[in-house]
Amino acid sequence: MADGSDLLGLERARGAARVALGPDGKLLRLGQQGSAKAFLPRVHGPVPEVVFLNTSGGLTGGDRLSFAVDLAPGVSALATTQTAERAYASAGGEARVTVDLSLGAGATLDWLPQETILFDRSALSRRTTADLGPGARLMLAEAVVLGRAAMGERVAQTTLCDWREVRREGRPVFLEPLRLTRATLGAGPACLGPHRAVATLALVADGAEDALGPVRDLLSTLAEVEAAASGWDGRLIVRLMAADAFPLKRAMAAVVMATGRALPRVWQI
Amino acid sequence: MADATALLTLAQWLSPAFPVGGYAYSHGLEWAIAEGRVKDAEGLRAWLEGVLAEGSGRTDAILLVQALTVDPAEISELARALAPSRERLLETMEQGAAFSATTNALTGADWPAMPLPVAVGAAARSLEATPEEIAALYLQAFAGNLVQAGVRFLPLGQTEGQKVLAALRPLILRLAAEAAGASPSDLGSGALASDLAAMQHETMDVRIFRT
Numbered sequence: 001m002a003d004g005s006d007l008l009g010l011e012r013a014r015g016a017a018r019v020a021l022g023p024d025g026k027l028l029r030l031g032q033q034g035s036a037k038a039f040l041p042r043v044h045g046p047v048p049e050v051v052f053l054n055t056s057g058g059l060t061g062g063d064r065l066s067f068a069v070d071l072a073p074g075v076s077a078l079a080t081t082q083t084a085e086r087a088y089a090s091a092g093g094e095a096r097v098t099v100d101l102s103l104g105a106g107a108t109l110d111w112l113p114q115e116t117i118l119f120d121r122s123a124l125s126r127r128t129t130a131d132l133g134p135g136a137r138l139m140l141a142e143a144v145v146l147g148r149a150a151m152g153e154r155v156a157q158t159t160l161c162d163w164r165e166v167r168r169e170g171r172p173v174f175l176e177p178l179r180l181t182r183a184t185l186g187a188g189p190a191c192l193g194p195h196r197a198v199a200t201l202a203l204v205a206d207g208a209e210d211a212l213g214p215v216r217d218l219l220s221t222l223a224e225v226e227a228a229a230s231g232w233d234g235r236l237i238v239r240l241m242a243a244d245a246f247p248l249k250r251a252m253a254a255v256v257m258a259t260g261r262a263l264p265r266v267w268q269i
Numbered sequence: 270m271a272d273a274t275a276l277l278t279l280a281q282w283l284s285p286a287f288p289v290g291g292y293a294y295s296h297g298l299e300w301a302i303a304e305g306r307v308k309d310a311e312g313l314r315a316w317l318e319g320v321l322a323e324g325s326g327r328t329d330a331i332l333l334v335q336a337l338t339v340d341p342a343e344i345s346e347l348a349r350a351l352a353p354s355r356e357r358l359l360e361t362m363e364q365g366a367a368f369s370a371t372t373n374a375l376t377g378a379d380w381p382a383m384p385l386p387v388a389v390g391a392a393a394r395s396l397e398a399t400p401e402e403i404a405a406l407y408l409q410a411f412a413g414n415l416v417q418a419g420v421r422f423l424p425l426g427q428t429e430g431q432k433v434l435a436a437l438r439p440l441i442l443r444l445a446a447e448a449a450g451a452s453p454s455d456l457g458s459g460a461l462a463s464d465l466a467a468m469q470h471e472t473m474d475v476r477i478f479r480t
Contacts, residue, residue, distance in 0.1 A: 161457060165350075175350035179457025183322065189306055190319025190463040198461050216472065228468035230354035237354065239465050 013056035013063045020070035021048060021077055028072070036065055045262050050079040052113075059097065061090030061123055066098040069111070073104035073133065080264035081113040084145075084245075087122035087160075094123035094159065101129070103136035108205075112256065112264050115143035115197075115245055116162075118180070123159040130166045130204075132173075137205035138166060139261060141252055144178065146185070146196040149244040155196075157182045166204045174204050174235060195226070195241035197248040201255055203236040211236050211259050218258045225251040271398035278396055279403060282372060282389070283410035289367040289385070291414040294360045295478035296320065297466030298415055302422050303473065306466075310429045313419045314436055316463070317412055321440055324460025325357075326411060329386035330404040330448035331456055336390025337400055341383055347453060348384035353464040356471055356480040361385045363479075368392070405445035412437050418478065 015036030022028035025048055027040060035056035043049045052067045059065065069079050079101075087095060103109050111130070118124065130138050142164060147153030159181055166174040178200075184191050192198070203211065209231030215238060219227045224247035227240040238255050242248040253269045256262075263269070271279070285291060298316065301307045307316045320326055328351060336344045352358035366382035372392040373380055380391050386407065393403045413434055420430040458464070470480060 163457075172346055172350035175347065175456075176353070177351075177457040178459065178461075179323070180459045184459035187319045187323050187459070188315040189301070189312070190316045190460050190466075191323050192459070193306075193462045195462075226462075226465060228465050228472075230356070230468045230471060232355035232358065237468075239353075239461065239468060241461060241465060 013059075013065070015054060015056065015064070016066045017052055018068040018070070019050050019079075021072060021075050023072040023074065025075050025077070036067065038067070041265070043265065047076045047078055047262070049264060050077060051082050051264070051266060052079070053082040054085065058086035058088050059095035059124060060088045061093040061095060063095040065095070066100070068100040068102070069109060070102045071104055071107040071109055074106045075104070076108040078110045078112065078262065078264055080266055082266055084114045085116045086119065087116060087124040088119050089121035090123040094125045097124065097126040099126070099128040101131070101138065103130065103132045103138060105133035106135040107133065108137040110139040110256075110261055112139070112141045112267070114267065115145050115249060117145045117148065117245070118155060118158045118160060119147060119153070120155045121157050125161045127163045128165070131170075132166065132168045132204065134169060135206065136168075138203070139256070139259070140164060140166065140202045140204070141199065141256065142178075143197065143199035143245070143248055143252060144180070145245040145248070149196060156185065158185070164200070164202075166202070168204070174202055176200060176202070192241070195243060197242045197245050199240045199248055199252050201238040201252060203259060204234060206234055208234050208236040215255060215258050218254055222251045222254065223247070227251060271396070271402045275396040275398040279393070279398060279406045282368070282392065283406050285410075285414065285417070287368070288371055289364040291364060291410075292417065293478060294364070294414070294480045295418040295470070296325065296357075296360065296415055296480060297463055297470050298418050299422065299476060299478045300466045300470040300473060302419070307419070307423070309423065310425055310433055313416070313423065313425065314433045317415055317433070317437060318440060319460050320415070320463050321408060321412060321437065321444060324458045324463050326408055327444055327448070328456055328458055329411065330408055330444050331451045331453070332384070333386040333390040333404055333407055334400045334448045334451065335453060336387040337394055337403070341380065341387050341391040344387045344390070345383045347456075348387050351456070354468045354471070357464075357467050360480040399449070401445045401449040404448045405441055408441045408444055409434070409438075412441065422477075
């Protein structure tokens with residue numbers, strides 16, 4: 001569907017999907033309600049892959065969606081979404097999404113959802129919260145795209161509150177509340193500048209900053225993106241901006257691989 | 270309204286002469302100037318407007334107001350987690366530590382090293398001034414410091430620099446008023462190019478500023 005107008009008259013969507021993996025890395029619990037689904041495709045890689053899906057086809061005002069991943073101590077997994085999430089124009093109210101990630105001691109999760117596409121007049125409030133036990137390792141990748149440049153879409157108005165919080169043993173260690181409004185879109189060179197696609201990759205793990213050198217070497221070779229990295233105290237943060245989704249996602253994929261990780265099979269680069 | 274003692278105290282604490290070393294930090298502006306992203310008075314005003322309204326200015330004002338009433342240790346933790354890069358953390362921690370050390374010596378308080386806006390909020394608890402007034406003075410000091418960085422490295426005279434700062438006054442007043450009524454859940458930033466600039470600064474070959 002080319003835009004969200006045909007969704008506006010529909011009933012508001014509700015969905016919740018929760019996946020728990022036990023100590024053996026096998027599925028322990030799977031909860032699915034409404035428009036939210038989760039599945040574990042058979043993979044040949046070393047870690048299980050969890051794929052979430054919002055079957056409502058996109059988000060609009062009043063929608064409620066939640067995804068959750070719960071990893072037992074020591075378990076490694078990769079989790080993603082089947083498609084880009086689309087936030088369509090809201091006829092009233094905001095769409096609310098929560099993502100809860102829980103990592104037991106020594107667990108490893110790569111949370112690599114596909115990009116979120118914001119359409120004109122969309123209103124989305126998303127809260128991604130990760131709780132890490134001692135020694136747990138999390139990679140978080142979030143990409144937000146304002147319209148689809150290739151389709152000639154221009155976003156003049158949006159309200160995005162995209163709260164990303166990582167806590168270790170209950171204490172906040174990484175907090176990035178991305179806030180985009182009509183004012184941000186017009187706020188000039190310190191904000192988006194000419195870019196319409198932005199991403200953050202955050203690796204929160206003991207020694208995460210050790211990957212800074214190789215990641216910086218990689219970033220210096222990337223075309224069509226502005227990107228930089230910083231690392232300190234168990235954190236490696238990479239920020240990327242581009243004119244459109246494709247070069248951004250291609251660069252994100254390269255960064256993920258440069259840290260020795262696998263890409264979700266559903267990512268189409 | 271702030272009483273005269275509070276006004277003079279805040280003017281002292283937030284003066285460029287107060288020994289927090291603000292002149293050493295450009296908040297990524299040095300990179301933006303080196304790259305030609307900020308070239309003149311108009312460019313500097315636009316850059317600072319974004320940093321204030323959509324980035325660290327707004328965030329710091331909210332953190333400062335919270336530290337006036339909420340346990341500063343809790344707000345410090347939030348402020349540290351919000352640091353978008355290593356140098357941004359350094360900038361706020363070093364200045365905050367120096368600010369607490371100096372105000373402790375002046376007031377007899379015993380605040381630990383905390384991020385700058387939290388340190389200012391904690392110290393200002395004893396003053397007869399409104400949260401809005403304290404936040405406005407803080408934001409003006411923050412903007413004034415970056416204007417000075419611009420004056421030093423752009424073809425920009427002192428008077429032009431002061432005009433840029435004066436032009437930011439309505440924005441500063443609006444942000445201070447909003448911060449006074451905000452809660453931690455209102456925190457949020459969209460000054461992404463500024464955050465990226467702060468990261469790019471870390472790898473500049475020749476640099477005058479620490480950030």
